[in-house]
Each structure stands twice: as structure tokens, then as C-alpha cells.
Amino acid sequence: MGLRSNVSQRQRRLGQELRKLREAAGVPRSEVCRRIGIHTPHLSNIEAGRTACSEARLRALADVYGCTNKALIDALAEMSNASGKGWWTAYAKSMEARVIDLAELEHSATAHRSFEWLYVPGLLQTPDYMRCLFTRTSPAAPVEVIEEYVNFRLRRQQVLVEEPLPAYHAVIHEAAFHMKFVDREVMLGQLEYLVQLAQFPNITIQVLPFSADAHPATPGAPYTLLDAGVAELCTVHVEQPVASVFLGDSTHIDRFATDFSRLSSVSLASLDLTGHLGEGSLGLVHHLLYLMKEGKHAGP
Structure with missing residues (x-):
């Protein structure tokens, strides 16, 4: 062989x-x-x-x-x-190897824990939000290439609703909702979509506000912890501008897991409808939605 x-x-x-x-x-x-x-x-x-x-x-x-x-x-x-063949195989010639690897890894993960500074996590993005990001990142790319990126990411998102449902927990810094990477209307749709997603029983979304009193030290790059059936095979996916990094050493896993727990502990309560409207992540998102609709928000 x-x-x-x-x-x-x-x-x-x-x-x-x-x-x-x-x-x-x-x-x-x-x-x-x-x-x-x-x-x-x-x-x-x-x-x-x-x-x-x-x-x-x-x-x-x-x-x-x-x-x-x-x-x-x-x-x-x-x-x-494992054959390594799945829906992602159809994109092997048009996508970078690192995103093909990520799709396969997401497919087998039992749980996802994701932290983002400046963007909404990819598995939670609306198509319009994706198009804005891809177009800003690759302004010379043909429309059909952008649509290929969008279709690939949309297919990745199906992992959140396919059985067996993985647990998905995202902590998103409030800064992500103030960036001008996307238009105001696109951000409005994105925020409303997050509220909808948070109602799924396997999805937990928290917002880390600017007002957080304590801010634990954390890597500057966004990352996702992908749990496996056994602890020894858990992986951290760290996003970098040029190349993503996959870490599997137990020391790295423990460090990122600890960081994520601390980030979650200083974030607002989960973005769902179980609490009062004006409280927690839901309250902050509704406040941002109100300001954007009124044209008073300084963000997008």
C-alpha cells in the first residue's frame, strides 16, 4: 500500500x-x-x-x-x-484541507464549546451574514465562489440538528455585535436568528458583555473545543488568519476547557426564553435589536 x-x-x-x-x-x-x-x-x-x-x-x-x-x-x-468520506467529500476540490478536516471533526464530535471575539460563530451564522464576511474577506472572488463558501458552511450547520444531537455551547463577546463587518439589516437578521437558535434544547448561547467586571486571560484567537466519545480524543480547533490549528494534547485541552468555563461564568445568562425579558443575554440582544431598529445604535 x-x-x-x-x-x-x-x-x-x-x-x-x-x-x-x-x-x-x-x-x-x-x-x-x-x-x-x-x-x-x-x-x-x-x-x-x-x-x-x-x-x-x-x-x-x-x-x-x-x-x-x-x-x-x-x-x-x-x-x-472510518472512510473519511461524507458530505464534505464533494467539496474537497473547492475547499481548503483545513475546513474539510473541521467538517469531518464536527461530524463526529459529541459536544462543541465555542468562543468568539469579533464574529458570530460559523455554525450560528445566517446566509446573509456569511456572504458579507466572505465578500469582505475575498472582494475579488466571483459570486459563484462566494456561494460555494456559503453552501459549505450551511451544510456544516446541519450537524446541530442531525441525530444524535450534539451539545453546542457558544460564548460570544458583545464586540461581535458592534463590528461593521456586516450591514445593519444583516446584523438585525443575525441577532433575531440567534434568539431562534437558542430555543433548541441542545444549543446554549451566552454573551460576554463589555461590562463584565472580570475578564479571564484567554487566547486572542477564537477557538472551539470538540468533545469526542472518550476524553483522550477531544480536540481544540484554534482559528488563525492563515491556517487553523488542531490541538489534541491533554494539557492544551485542559487549559482551553478551563478558559471556556471562566468565560461562561462571567458571561450573561443563556440566550433563551426561560428568564425575564430584560435580563441576561436575551435582554442585551433585545436591547441591541431595539437600538438598531430605531437607528440609534453606533454599531452596524
Whole structure:
């Protein structure tokens, strides 16, 4: 079997996890290869995600490493057996590899925790909001290219309403609603859409207001924590201007999870209809809607 020329995030992560197990066990690479009957370069390619690892071989490796975590082994086997093909495959030639990887990762995630400074999170955006952002980002792009971006993001959003429903929790800084990236009417529609989305039982939306007394230190880039069936396979997706970063180390996961909990704790109550109209995230959003409709808002 030849080596892969393009390694997906799932394939890369599978190799990384197998390498972690080997290093934790302290078994020399040469000994591993002798016991399962492969050459050292083959094992190196498996750990780099450049070649496939069958379920039988994966379980043999786990046995050599003395791994008794059945849930983890089963989850790794599922990753190994996955074809990587889904609705996103149709966009492989028109979209960057990083967004294809993100779509596949979102598809398998059991929960999403997202923090955004300046934008509404992609999975919560209206089509008009998307078009404004894509057009501002790529002003020379043809209309059909912009529509391809919009269609791809709209398809990604279906993950929030497809069974099994994942838990989705977003913390959005109030600054996102004051930026002039989009027109006033577009922002009005976006805010109204957030109120609608917040009524779904699996979606929680909070606003971090300018007035928050405490503001925990947090990375400058927006990020999303994507939970997996087992804690060891959780991932942080950090958005960067040029290239997204996928982090799977437990230290990074713990840090971002702690940051998200602190951000949530100083944010306004959830954007839903269970509280009083003038309170929490719902109250702030309705206040912004009123000001925009009256033409008094200094934002978009």
C-alpha cells in the first residue's frame, strides 16, 4: 500500500495517539515491530498518519503497549475504520484541507464549546451574514465562489440538528455585535436568528458583555473545543488568519476547557426564553435589536 500524499486530521490524530501509547509504555520501536511483524519504517508511517492501520493491527499494537482502556481502543478502532468520506467529500476540490478536516471533526464530535471575539460563530451564522464576511474577506472572488463558501458552511450547520444531537455551547463577546463587518439589516437578521437558535434544547448561547467586571486571560484567537466519545480524543480547533490549528494534547485541552468555563461564568445568562425579558443575554440582544431598529445604535 502506497503512502498518502494528503493526510487528514483524523488520520494524523490516530497516528499521534498510537505514538503516545507506545511512548507511555516505553517499548522500543524495534521491539514493537518484531512482535507484530512489521518493519520500523512502516510503524513510523502509521504514527505519522501516512499509511493505514487496520483494526486488527491497531488492537495488536494496543496489546503490545499494555493498554487496557477498552473505550479508547474501540474509539481508535472506529477512527481507523472510518472512510473519511461524507458530505464534505464533494467539496474537497473547492475547499481548503483545513475546513474539510473541521467538517469531518464536527461530524463526529459529541459536544462543541465555542468562543468568539469579533464574529458570530460559523455554525450560528445566517446566509446573509456569511456572504458579507466572505465578500469582505475575498472582494475579488466571483459570486459563484462566494456561494460555494456559503453552501459549505450551511451544510456544516446541519450537524446541530442531525441525530444524535450534539451539545453546542457558544460564548460570544458583545464586540461581535458592534463590528461593521456586516450591514445593519444583516446584523438585525443575525441577532433575531440567534434568539431562534437558542430555543433548541441542545444549543446554549451566552454573551460576554463589555461590562463584565472580570475578564479571564484567554487566547486572542477564537477557538472551539470538540468533545469526542472518550476524553483522550477531544480536540481544540484554534482559528488563525492563515491556517487553523488542531490541538489534541491533554494539557492544551485542559487549559482551553478551563478558559471556556471562566468565560461562561462571567458571561450573561443563556440566550433563551426561560428568564425575564430584560435580563441576561436575551435582554442585551433585545436591547441591541431595539437600538438598531430605531437607528440609534453606533454599531452596524
